[in-house]
Amino acid sequence: GESVGLHLPTLSVQEGDNSIINCAYSNSASDYFIWYKQESGKGPQFIIDIRSNMDKRQGQRVTVLLNKTVKHLSLQIAATQPGDSAVYFCAEKVPVAGNMLTFGGGTRLMVKP
Amino acid sequence: EPEVTQTPSHQVTQMGQEVILRCVPISNHLYFYWYRQILGQKVEFLVSFYNNEISEKSEIFDDQFSVERPDGSNFTLKIRSTKLEDSAMYFCASSDTGTGEDEQYFGPGTRLTVT
Numbered sequence: 001g002e003s004v005g006l007h008l009p010t011l012s013v014q015e016g017d018n019s020i021i022n023c024a025y026s027n028s029a030s031d032y033f034i035w036y037k038q039e040s041g042k043g044p045q046f047i048i049d050i051r052s053n054m055d056k057r058q059g060q061r062v063t064v065l066l067n068k069t070v071k072h073l074s075l076q077i078a079a080t081q082p083g084d085s086a087v088y089f090c091a092e093k094v095p096v097a098g099n100m101l102t103f104g105g106g107t108r109l110m111v112k113p
Numbered sequence: 114e115p116e117v118t119q120t121p122s123h124q125v126t127q128m129g130q131e132v133i134l135r136c137v138p139i140s141n142h143l144y145f146y147w148y149r150q151i152l153g154q155k156v157e158f159l160v161s162f163y164n165n166e167i168s169e170k171s172e173i174f175d176d177q178f179s180v181e182r183p184d185g186s187n188f189t190l191k192i193r194s195t196k197l198e199d200s201a202m203y204f205c206a207s208s209d210t211g212t213g214e215d216e217q218y219f220g221p222g223t224r225l226t227v228t
Contacts, residue, residue, distance in 0.1 A: 032215050043117075043204050043219035044156060089156060093215065098169040099144055099208065101217060103156040 012110045019077040021107045023090035026071060030092040034101065035064060035075045039086045047075070047088075077109075085111045115139045117220035119205050125226045126195055134190045134223045136205030145188045146206040146217060147180065149173070156204065162188065195227045 013019045025033070031052040036044035050057045050064045050073075057064050063076040073090050087108050091101040118137045126132050138145050147159040160170040162180055179191045188207075192199055202224050206217040 034216070036219075041221075043206075043222045046216055046218065049216060091156075099146070099161050099163075099215070099217075100158040100169050100171070101148075101156075102158065105155045 009105070010108045010110065012112060013080050015080060015082060015111050015113050017080055019075075019080045019084070019109055019111075021075040021077075021088050021109065023073040023075075023104050024071060025073060025090070025092050025104075027092060027094055027102075028068075028071065029094050029096065031095050032093040033064070033066060033073050034091045034093075035062075035073075036089045036091060036103075037084075037086045038089060038106070044089060080109075080111050082111045082113060085109055117205055117207055117218050119203075119220040119223050121223060122221065123224045123226070125228065128197055128227055129194050132192050132195055132225065134192075134203050134205075134225070136188045136190070136220055137186050138188055138205065138207030139218055140186070142207035142209060142218075144168075144208045144217075145180075145182070146208070147190045148204045148206060148219075149201040150204065150222075151201045159190070159203075192225075195225075197227050200225055200227045 034049040035047040037047050038044045048059045048062050048064045050066050055066055061078045065074045077084055087106045089106045090104045093101055120135045124132055145162045148156050149159055150156045158171050160174045160180055161168045177193045181189050202222040204222045205220045208217040
């Protein structure tokens with residue numbers, strides 16, 4: 001079946017560097033995508049979202065890029081900080097499936113001081 | 114900033130027992146959700162609730178599960194007869210003040226351990 005997946009399970013970066021976390025999705029009908037951050041023992045925390053009619057959206061230190069041609073989503077974190085260490089999930093929503101989110105498998109980001 | 118709260122933070126129960134997990138969604142939200150996350154795995158959708166009824170549910174949400182909004186603030190998930198494989202983190206989420214916002218806000222979760 002169609003699913004959301006991630007290329008890399010673990011990403012290790014130096015503090016101050018930029019991080020890029022990738023996500024591949026296979027459901028071409030998805031029209032809304034979200035990146036969540038999950039710290040140990042906590043619930044998913046919203047980072048940034050993007051609709052399928054956009055290619056790029058920027059937030060504070062974060063940018064989400066959407067490439068519908070290859071069904072690829074990425075999260076860029078500028079000047080990565082130790083507090084960014086967490087597991088990052090992408091999630092998608094398909095209009096015909098109501099409001100349910102389908103989550104990817106997660107990527108662990110480790111920031112080295 | 115408003116947030117979703119959940120109680121208890123950790124629930125231990127014996128197999129076959131009933132459990133009720135409680136959530137207080139953000140007060141002006143209209144959609145409520147339960148998700149679960151088995152240790153080390155991805156977050157999985159269970160059910161969504163709108164206008165006092167279930168709007169979507171996944172295959173996981175079988176007859177052993179039920180949801181209820183008993184009053185204007187609480188949203189509960191009941192598992193009638195727990196199984197070992199129900200052990201997981203259960204997250205409540207809420208969204209949409211009525212203007213179509215899609216962003217779902219998650220609570221901190223309840224860790225359910227079935228022994």
